[in-house]
Amino acid sequence: MEKYTLIITEKPNAAQRIAQALDHKGKPKRVEEKNVSYFLAKRDKLLVVVSALGHLYTVMHIGKGRNYYPVFNFKWAPRYLAERGAKHIRAWIEVVSKLAKNAEEFIDACDYDIEGSLIGYCLLKYACGNKENVAKRMKFSTLTKKELEKAYSEPLPELDFALIEAGKTRHEVDWLYGVNVSRALTLAAKRWSGRYATLSTGRVQGPTLNFLIDRERSIRSFVPVPYWNVRAAVYVEGTAYEVEYEKKTFEKRVDADAVVKACKGKAGKIEKIEKRSTKQKPPIPFDLGALQTEAYGLFGCTPRRTSHIAERLYLGALISYPRTSSQKLPSAIGYRAILKGLNKERAYKRLASGLLKIGELKPREGVKEDPAHPAVYPTGNVPERALDESERRIWDLVVRRFMAVFGEPAVKQSMRVTINVNGHRFYLRGRRILKEGWMKFYKPYVRTEELALPPLNEGETVQLGEMLREDKFTKPPPRFNPSSLLKKMEEVGIGTKATRADIIETLHSRKYITEERIVVTDLGFDIIDVLHRYCQGVISVELTRELEEKMQRIQTNSEKRENVLFEVVEGLKPMLEELKQREAVIGEALSNAIKRSRMQERIVGDCPTCHTGKLMILYSRKTRKRFIGCTNYFKNVCQTSFPLPQRGTVKPLHRPCKGCGWPTLIVKMRGRRPWTLCFNDSCPKKEERRKRLEMRSLQKRNPE
Amino acid sequence: MKCEVCKRETPNRYCELHENAYGNIMQKFEVWKDAAGMSWEQYLNEIVENQFTGIWAKEVAQHLLKNKE
Numbered sequence: 001m002e003k004y005t006l007i008i009t010e011k012p013n014a015a016q017r018i019a020q021a022l023d024h025k026g027k028p029k030r031v032e033e034k035n036v037s038y039f040l041a042k043r044d045k046l047l048v049v050v051s052a053l054g055h056l057y058t059v060m061h062i063g064k065g066r067n068y069y070p071v072f073n074f075k076w077a078p079r080y081l082a083e084r085g086a087k088h089i090r091a092w093i094e095v096v097s098k099l100a101k102n103a104e105e106f107i108d109a110c111d112y113d114i115e116g117s118l119i120g121y122c123l124l125k126y127a128c129g130n131k132e133n134v135a136k137r138m139k140f141s142t143l144t145k146k147e148l149e150k151a152y153s154e155p156l157p158e159l160d161f162a163l164i165e166a167g168k169t170r171h172e173v174d175w176l177y178g179v180n181v182s183r184a185l186t187l188a189a190k191r192w193s194g195r196y197a198t199l200s201t202g203r204v205q206g207p208t209l210n211f212l213i214d215r216e217r218s219i220r221s222f223v224p225v226p227y228w229n230v231r232a233a234v235y236v237e238g239t240a241y242e243v244e245y246e247k248k249t250f251e252k253r254v255d256a257d258a259v260v261k262a263c264k265g266k267a268g269k270i271e272k273i274e275k276r277s278t279k280q281k282p283p284i285p286f287d288l289g290a291l292q293t294e295a296y297g298l299f300g301c302t303p304r305r306t307s308h309i310a311e312r313l314y315l316g317a318l319i320s321y322p323r324t325s326s327q328k329l330p331s332a333i334g335y336r337a338i339l340k341g342l343n344k345e346r347a348y349k350r351l352a353s354g355l356l357k358i359g360e361l362k363p364r365e366g367v368k369e370d371p372a373h374p375a376v377y378p379t380g381n382v383p384e385r386a387l388d389e390s391e392r393r394i395w396d397l398v399v400r401r402f403m404a405v406f407g408e409p410a411v412k413q414s415m416r417v418t419i420n421v422n423g424h425r426f427y428l429r430g431r432r433i434l435k436e437g438w439m440k441f442y443k444p445y446v447r448t449e450e451l452a453l454p455p456l457n458e459g460e461t462v463q464l465g466e467m468l469r470e471d472k473f474t475k476p477p478p479r480f481n482p483s484s485l486l487k488k489m490e491e492v493g494i495g496t497k498a499t500r501a502d503i504i505e506t507l508h509s510r511k512y513i514t515e516e517r518i519v520v521t522d523l524g525f526d527i528i529d530v531l532h533r534y535c536q537g538v539i540s541v542e543l544t545r546e547l548e549e550k551m552q553r554i555q556t557n558s559e560k561r562e563n564v565l566f567e568v569v570e571g572l573k574p575m576l577e578e579l580k581q582r583e584a585v586i587g588e589a590l591s592n593a594i595k596r597s598r599m600q601e602r603i604v605g606d607c608p609t610c611h612t613g614k615l616m617i618l619y620s621r622k623t624r625k626r627f628i629g630c631t632n633y634f635k636n637v638c639q640t641s642f643p644l645p646q647r648g649t650v651k652p653l654h655r656p657c658k659g660c661g662w663p664t665l666i667v668k669m670r671g672r673r674p675w676t677l678c679f680n681d682s683c684p685k686k687e688e689r690r691k692r693l694e695m696r697s698l699q700k701r702n703p704e
Numbered sequence: 705m706k707c708e709v710c711k712r713e714t715p716n717r718y719c720e721l722h723e724n725a726y727g728n729i730m731q732k733f734e735v736w737k738d739a740a741g742m743s744w745e746q747y748l749n750e751i752v753e754n755q756f757t758g759i760w761a762k763e764v765a766q767h768l769l770k771n772k773e
Contacts, residue, residue: 221725222758223732223751226739252739473756 118167192587285375296483327366341380407438526593605663659685
């Protein structure tokens with residue numbers, strides 16, 4: 001084979017798209033070797049485009065065994081050596097190494113950010129044989145043909161070594177924290193109980209769990225306080241309108257009662273009508289965090305899922321690179337070309353053509369910048385394949401937000417009518433949109449409620465209708481959800497845009513937290529309790545943020561990787577020493593927590609027979625079969641028990657049955673759709689189903 | 705010594721978690737008394753039934769009611 005240029009990408013889909021964009025006929029040849037695909041594209045010369053599979057190399061301990069700590073010696077090694085279940089990586093690296101032998105030029109075309117740069121660097125250094133210093137770098141924010149061709153013809157002369165250094169440090173620091181503290185916790189529990197359970201914490205995981213716990217404590221210790229308000233309605237032209245009392249809340253019930261007594265059944269006089277117009281500026285472009293928050297608020301899509309969908313849309317060349325913290329849209333992206341592209345899609349035709357008529361397009365931008373990529377924007381390409389529902393939604397959101405940022409401010413009018421009733425003032429409020437402005441682009445996602453008021457005049461008399469005192473209570477602080485937690489992490493500056501969503505998922509998978517409106521489990525409490533006592537540095541937001549800042553400085557060459565690593569090791573040493581000295585106490589606390597957590601997982605709900613015990617998934621000592629029994633059985637109080645399916649997994653749903661209110665379970669079996677199980681034999685839903693089935697079989701037997 | 709509510713080891717009457725909830729209960733009683741003219745027992749019953757009361761506060765309130773404190 002002739003000599004060629006080897007182009008390395010981050011993912012297989014990107015390799016295919018880059019090869020298609022660079023091949024002069026747009027039809028590169030796909031070659032498969034050891035189940036690894038790469039592409040041959042012809043241009044001015046032969047190009048071989050091969051992808052990585054995310055990170056192919058990782059940080060690994062130099063030395064054998066996993067049952068000890070501290071460990072501070074590490075090296076970068078292929079993932080198949082460090083991780084179980086990464087065997088397929090071996091073939092991948094072998095294919096890249098083979099392709100590197102005949103290459104005369106190397107181009108790194110991985111995503112232009114810390115992770116992408118590190119992926120490309122590792123492949124060039126380790127798989128291609130120290131080619132990191134001769135390789136060039138393609139820099140692009142979209143996978144459109146035009147941008148890829150430009151990035152190929154004008155590559156950066158060398159890799160971004162500062163970015164790579166920062167990436168390496170991040171991985172090494174995370175490994176040092178993760179492996180040491182997680183091992184310390186896991187081993188402490190194992191040595192005390194003799195049973196293995198993975199317990200982990202990390203540089204970002206710890207502080208995140210810590211502020212979840214702070215919130216959980218406030219919620220669990222919360223004592224509400226009563227307050228009251230007065231609500232009333234006025235009748236205008238036969239229609240009732242809700243009015244609010246001038247004083248929003250009453251601290252004493254008697255005061256609220258006095259107002260109701262003084263105003264009930266009385267007429268009121270319109271004292272004043274105030275109108276106020278306000279301009280609402282267009283929204284700013286999406287960075288990843290804002291896109292995740294918006295998608296969660298509108299569609300209930302978790303940040304991690306949004307990130308994955310956005311990634312797919314990027315690989316489909318429909319949107320720009322989503323892992324960005326920029327809120328800027330530079331004119332170089334070509335606003336008009338994008339809008340012309342969107343003009344081809346029927347849903348956006350009217351809106352895009354409207355914008356194209358504007359002389360100078362100027363987006364509203366936010367303050368945040370990202371040196372690597374602009375904010376998320378649509379490329380102007382229309383989908384080549386049918387998008388699934390979730391992809392369509394996120395794409396639509398990005399497109400509409402992009403158009404909205406060029407819109408004019410919206411003008412809203414709010415109206416306040418002051419009604420005097422027996423010396424007490426009530427307010428009737430109305431609001432309407434005078435000019436849609438940017439809202440017409442973002443319409444399905446604008447959350448604004450209009451409340452039109454009838455024509456009213458000062459001095460007019462209106463009749464008060466229903467009036468009541470409302471009993472209210474102060475509420476505990478709200479629970480975090482994945483979106484608000486992500487926002488909080490962003491606010492306090494821990495984690496990166498690429499890792500935050502995954503950290504939340506890890507906390508779930510480790511069973512430190514549960515539910516979508518996040519509840520910290522007992523295990524989560526105990527982990528933080530141990531870390532708080534013996535290893536404070538791991539849960540300190542300040543220390544984590546400081547470390548993030550230092551790693552950020554490596555990116556600008558104002559801090560050295562060696563210094564950061566040295567500091568981390570020096571900080572970890574005393575903490576690990578302390579953990580080791582107290583291993584027995586920690587082991588006991590953690591083992592009990594694991595035991596409690598496992599028991600908790602088996603509790604299905606309150607016993608519907610005795611009402612004092614809990615129904616639990618139990619195993620018969622004789623038959624080893626599982627069933628549901630009441631915890632009061634052991635006290636000889638309640639004999640309630642129910643059979644369970646013996647195959648598949650059974651988990652409590654913590655949701656009452658819609659038919660009878662009994663606790664329910666979810667049953668999962670291989671090859672079948674999971675189903676909800678209500679074990680109440682006389683559940684009305686079951687009865688309904690039985691009748692339905694009988695009817696169906698009757699119909700089958702007598703089709704007439 | 706063990707926490708009177710959850711039996712966790714503690715040097716005080718309540719563990720750290722329930723102590724905090726107990727502090728909140730004591731602190732909020734004056735507000736409830738002024739606002740709705742309630743007795744101590746009525747107040748405890750109210751917060752045990754209230755949907756916004758935290759689980760630890762409920763446990764302490766139930767414990768106080770049981771012991772008629």
